[in-house]
Amino acid sequence: MKKQYAFSLWMALFLVLAGCSAEPELKPNDESTVQSVVDGTTYPLTTTDSFDNEITLSEEPKRIVSLMPSNTEILFALDLDESIIGVSDFDDYPKEAETKEKIGGMEFNVEAILALEPDLVVAHELNASAADGLKQLRQAGIPVYTVANAASFDATYDTILMLGEVVNRTKEAEQMVKEMQEAVDEVFRATEAIDTPKRVFVETSDLPHIYTPGTDTFIDEMLSIMHAENVVKEQGWVEMSPEAIVEENPDVIVIMYDYVPNIIEQVKARPAFDAVKAVQQDAVVQVDENLLSRQGPRLSEGLRQLAEAVYPEAFHD
Amino acid sequence: MTKRWSVLSLLIGSSVIFVIATIGGAVRIPWTAFLFQEEGVYTSILWQIRMPRVVLAALIGGALAISGAVLQSLLQNPLADPFTLGVSSGASVGATIAIACSFSFLGSWTIIGFATLGALLAMLIVFVLTRFIDMQMRMETLLLVGVMMGAFLSAFTSLILLFSPDETRPILFWLMGSVSMKGWSAVLIIAPIILLLSLYIWSQARALNAFSLGEQEAHIVGVDVKRLKRNMFIAVSLLVGSAVAFSGMIGFVGLIIPHVTRLFVGFHHKYVLPLSFLNGASFLMLADWIGRTVLAPTELPLGIMTSFIGVPVFLIVYIRLRKEAHHA
Numbered sequence: 001m002k003k004q005y006a007f008s009l010w011m012a013l014f015l016v017l018a019g020c021s022a023e024p025e026l027k028p029n030d031e032s033t034v035q036s037v038v039d040g041t042t043y044p045l046t047t048t049d050s051f052d053n054e055i056t057l058s059e060e061p062k063r064i065v066s067l068m069p070s071n072t073e074i075l076f077a078l079d080l081d082e083s084i085i086g087v088s089d090f091d092d093y094p095k096e097a098e099t100k101e102k103i104g105g106m107e108f109n110v111e112a113i114l115a116l117e118p119d120l121v122v123a124h125e126l127n128a129s130a131a132d133g134l135k136q137l138r139q140a141g142i143p144v145y146t147v148a149n150a151a152s153f154d155a156t157y158d159t160i161l162m163l164g165e166v167v168n169r170t171k172e173a174e175q176m177v178k179e180m181q182e183a184v185d186e187v188f189r190a191t192e193a194i195d196t197p198k199r200v201f202v203e204t205s206d207l208p209h210i211y212t213p214g215t216d217t218f219i220d221e222m223l224s225i226m227h228a229e230n231v232v233k234e235q236g237w238v239e240m241s242p243e244a245i246v247e248e249n250p251d252v253i254v255i256m257y258d259y260v261p262n263i264i265e266q267v268k269a270r271p272a273f274d275a276v277k278a279v280q281q282d283a284v285v286q287v288d289e290n291l292l293s294r295q296g297p298r299l300s301e302g303l304r305q306l307a308e309a310v311y312p313e314a315f316h317d
Numbered sequence: 318m319t320k321r322w323s324v325l326s327l328l329i330g331s332s333v334i335f336v337i338a339t340i341g342g343a344v345r346i347p348w349t350a351f352l353f354q355e356e357g358v359y360t361s362i363l364w365q366i367r368m369p370r371v372v373l374a375a376l377i378g379g380a381l382a383i384s385g386a387v388l389q390s391l392l393q394n395p396l397a398d399p400f401t402l403g404v405s406s407g408a409s410v411g412a413t414i415a416i417a418c419s420f421s422f423l424g425s426w427t428i429i430g431f432a433t434l435g436a437l438l439a440m441l442i443v444f445v446l447t448r449f450i451d452m453q454m455r456m457e458t459l460l461l462v463g464v465m466m467g468a469f470l471s472a473f474t475s476l477i478l479l480f481s482p483d484e485t486r487p488i489l490f491w492l493m494g495s496v497s498m499k500g501w502s503a504v505l506i507i508a509p510i511i512l513l514l515s516l517y518i519w520s521q522a523r524a525l526n527a528f529s530l531g532e533q534e535a536h537i538v539g540v541d542v543k544r545l546k547r548n549m550f551i552a553v554s555l556l557v558g559s560a561v562a563f564s565g566m567i568g569f570v571g572l573i574i575p576h577v578t579r580l581f582v583g584f585h586h587k588y589v590l591p592l593s594f595l596n597g598a599s600f601l602m603l604a605d606w607i608g609r610t611v612l613a614p615t616e617l618p619l620g621i622m623t624s625f626i627g628v629p630v631f632l633i634v635y636i637r638l639r640k641e642a643h644h645a
Binding site (some may be wrong): 207239241246247249262269272275 | 342344358359360361362388483495501613614615
């Protein structure tokens with residue numbers, strides 16, 4: 001239970017930064033179009049990551065350390081099981097990730113990473129808080145590839161393709177992106193016929209401070225893909241007063257955290273919530289937050305899960 | 318300012334604040350919601366979220382203020398506040414343990430239950446320890462033991478906090494104090510406790526007057542000093558313990574409100590006690606209202622708001638009345 005709360009906190013932080021990534025400390029390249037990659041990668045490879053840092057790999061990396069669960073999931077899905085030698089404390093998918101050496105959480109342990117002698121470290125924009133650590137790794141001669149925080153499906157596809165190129169798995173990366181796009185399209189088509197979009201409220205933390213994703217967030221994009229309406233019209237990740245939630249009267253309440261036992265009943269029992277349509281129609285649902293916040297291959301699965309929670313009738317026939 | 322005027326203005330002030338706090342907030346409630354007939358979200362918000370919240374703030378504020386007033390008299394120390402006796406630290410240890418270990422035996426009442434247990438245990442320990450050290454249970458001893466207990470338990474709370482990195486945020490939120498979303502059930506439980514204890518304390522106004530001259534002096538005048546100390550101590554501990562168990566650590570109220578009240582109505586406990594309660598109630602309703610309105614939808618924690626608002630208000634009142642006293 002403790003670990004899961006840490007996940008939610010981290011994912012919330014993740015997505016908060018995704019929402020306010022308008023002016024991040026590091027500025028990523030402006031190439032957000034889905035690029036096509038060369039068939040297979042040739043080494044030695046010199047490339048730049050999302051933050052214009054130049055990386056040189058003399059050969060295909062065989063000792064990879066990943067500092068973020070989303071990247072770990074991508075790398076594992078690119079068939080790199082044997083090459084991954086270190087992961088962060090929060091990595092729990094796939095199961096094999098839990099058997100790998102742990103190198104710390106948000107404050108990753110530089111010494112532990114160096115001791116593993118990696119030939120590639122894959123970092124994430126949110127690791128920038130430990131920029132000193134990343135600098136130390138670079139000074140020790142280890143290539144550090146930092147991906148930008150993806151706040152949309154397209155940006156996620158970019159990340160996957162870029163990583164695929166770096167580790168010589170371009171075909172697998174393209175396949176992954178294709179499968180994700182198909183899954184997303186399926187959700188879009190399944191919900192196309194709906195004439196009145198349902199009004200949805202997503203919460204990522206419990207009282208006394210309820211946080212929710214507003215416009216310009218990944219969740220918001222997902223809701224528009226599935227033809228649902230986000231009741232929150234403010235930009236980015238905002239706190240919402242329970243009074244305001246009752247006033248908005250959403251049709252569906254989606255709970256995106258699991259650190260509170262029995263949360264669905266607790267939400268229904270909140271004072272004044274019995275006046276909310278979602279509670280009256282028994283439409284308070286809980287979804288797996290990891291599926292929705294890790295910018296990796298399971299994102300389309302998360303979208304599907306969310307869509308089924310909001311429009312169960314559109315998916316069960 | 319005559320006493321009559323003071324009392325009247327305080328009563329009116331409280332009512333005004335009550336109305337403002339009920340109407341104002343993150344969501345603007347239309348006046349029609351006050352009519353019972355209408356169903357719908359605004360009625361629900363008003364009667365099930367807003368109203369219990371404001372009433373709870375009033376009760377807690379009153380409880381803390383009257384406790385502070387009594388302790389300042391009992392300990393003959395103007396810097397005494399409800400948290401001096403260590404009971405509140407006991408409550409915070411209880412609550413912190415409940416949050417850190419994710420207990421949920423009593424459902425939504427778990428944290429409050431544990432906090433109450435912690436408060437009662439702290440009270441018991443302070444009581445027993447004082448008795449053990451000093452047969453007569455003099456106030457100085459009580460104060461010393463209470464402060465020591467408070468320090469120890471606070472350190473304990475910090476320790477638990479250190480070892481619970483995953484639960485740090487909920488623990489800190491609890492410690493900063495909140496009256497939000499407790500519902501009528503919480504109010505209905507704590508209201509009789511607070512009101513009965515406060516009325517009891519008020520009934521001892523005369524004895525407390527004598528006590529403020531000193532323990533010996535009170536004894537000479539005929540006050541059963543030992544009994545008064547014991548009863549007052551228990552009453553205050555129960556008041557503070559329950560207040561903190563329900564709403565976390567809300568500082569400043571118990572310390573400053575009695576002083577402000579005395580500036581208006583003098584030192585007679587017949588007036589100081591009930592009006593401290595009233596002022597404490599108004600102050601906390603005001604602090605809560607501002608905390609949830611100023612940066613809506615973000616809610617600033619109550620414990621922070623009381624200090625932010627309280628300090629300038631106190632300074633203004635103090636300087637004003639000091640000036641009046643000078644000119645008089």
